[in-house]
Amino acid sequence: MKPSESIDPAPHEPNRVCDVVVVGGGPIGIETAIEMRRNGIDAVVFEAGPLGHTISWWAPQTRWFSSNDRISIAGVPLNTIDQAKASREEYLTYLRSVVDQFRVPVETFSKVDKIEARPDDPRRWQVRVRSKWIEASAVVLAIGGTDHPNRLNVPGEDLPHVDGYLREAHHYHGRRVLIVGGRNSAVEAAIRLHRVGAKVTLSYHREELPETSIKYWLRPEIDGLIRSKAIEALFESRVTAITPERVDLDQILPDGRHHTLHMHFDDVLTLIGYEQDKTLFKQLGIRMEDPGGKPIYDDETMETELPGVYVAGTAVGGTQSSKYQVFLENCHVHAVKITKHLLEYGIGSRNTEAKTQAKPSASPELNRQIEMNPES
Known part of the structure; x- marks a missing residue:
């Protein structure tokens, strides 16, 4: 050869x-x-x-x-x-x-x-x-x-208190939790964590939750919790950075102006698909x-x-x-x-x-x- x-x-x-x-x-x-x-x-x-x-x-x-x-x-x-x-x-x-x-x-x-x-x-x-x-x-x-899990592509996303999955709900009792997303996974997590005693904030990039893509038995409850302020909803908001001490969010106000929020959370759940x-x-x-x-x-x-x-x-x-x-x-x-x-x-x-x-x-x-x- x-x-x-x-x-x-x-x-x-x-x-x-x-x-x-x-x-x-x-x-x-x-x-x-x-x-x-x-x-x-x-x-x-x-x-x-x-x-x-x-x-x-x-x-x-x-x-x-x-x-x-x-x-x-x-x-x-x-x-x-x-x-x-x-x-x-x-x-x-x-x-x-x-x-x-x-x-x-x-x-x-x-x-x-x-x-x-x-x-x-x-x-x-x-x-x-x-x-x-x-x-x-x-x-x-x-x-x-x-x-x-889909990524936010923002600084701090890989910190240990940031997770793309909802874990055992008991873990979040008494904790301040930011849930990013507005469809099934995020809505169900928000309701469940509220029920176990977490202080829940929901960040969603649109003006309101979608009419579809949410389980029909969850929709009335999440709407009621948001109306009563039991769950804080930050509509038209996006996470821009995460640090061990805080989360930075950019929110569009009703008049069209952008407003920067600096908020402290113990856990961040990125439930965005x-x-x-x-x-x-x-x-x-x-x-x-x-x-x-x-x-x-x-x-x-x-x-x-x-x-x-x-x-x-x-x-x-x-x-x-x-x-x-x-x-x-x-x-x-x-x-x-x-x-x-x-x-x-x-x-x-x-x-x-x-x-x-x-x-x-x-x-x-x-x-x-x-x-x-x-x-x-």
């Missing part, structure tokens, strides 16, 4: 071989794995955190916006003791039960940090989890879209489009432009703005679409048409209801 000739890299020696690697152990990742395994496809789920990681960082006792039948998966009913919408704790319990019921192989706290095509076979994929390599015919990226971690998309070279850097994929199969690499769940929406279009309740069909496409490629059992549709994740009637009247 001449010195100038390149040598193709050798494939990694796999520690494990399966049909499909599902990246992400949230509801749709789990549902997709179940649908595949029902059809004879050996699917393994890898989750960087605990099962249902995104839901697990919700504040305790946070309730879903969607009804229980719309967020149930794999045909397993989701029931609550009082028939109310499921709480964080109830839903995490439900996810654990579904995984146990179907014996889904899920490896938690196992972050996928690299995905690459096998050098000698571009239809085979090699996935690195920690120091181990898993080889598969396909990869499903069910990575969600709310990985990191979340962004997707696009590391794996970029690493694989998956093309994305605006708004939000949505991955480009085939809507009939959920396959990206890379053969054998699929997207599922809210990952298809990229980083969504306050007006979400993609949420759990309208993603159930992804599991069936991906499974059907894999079966057509000869991965899994034969006589696939009947098996794929044997236990649909949601009935056609419910799918129509979701399409016509989304709750999220």
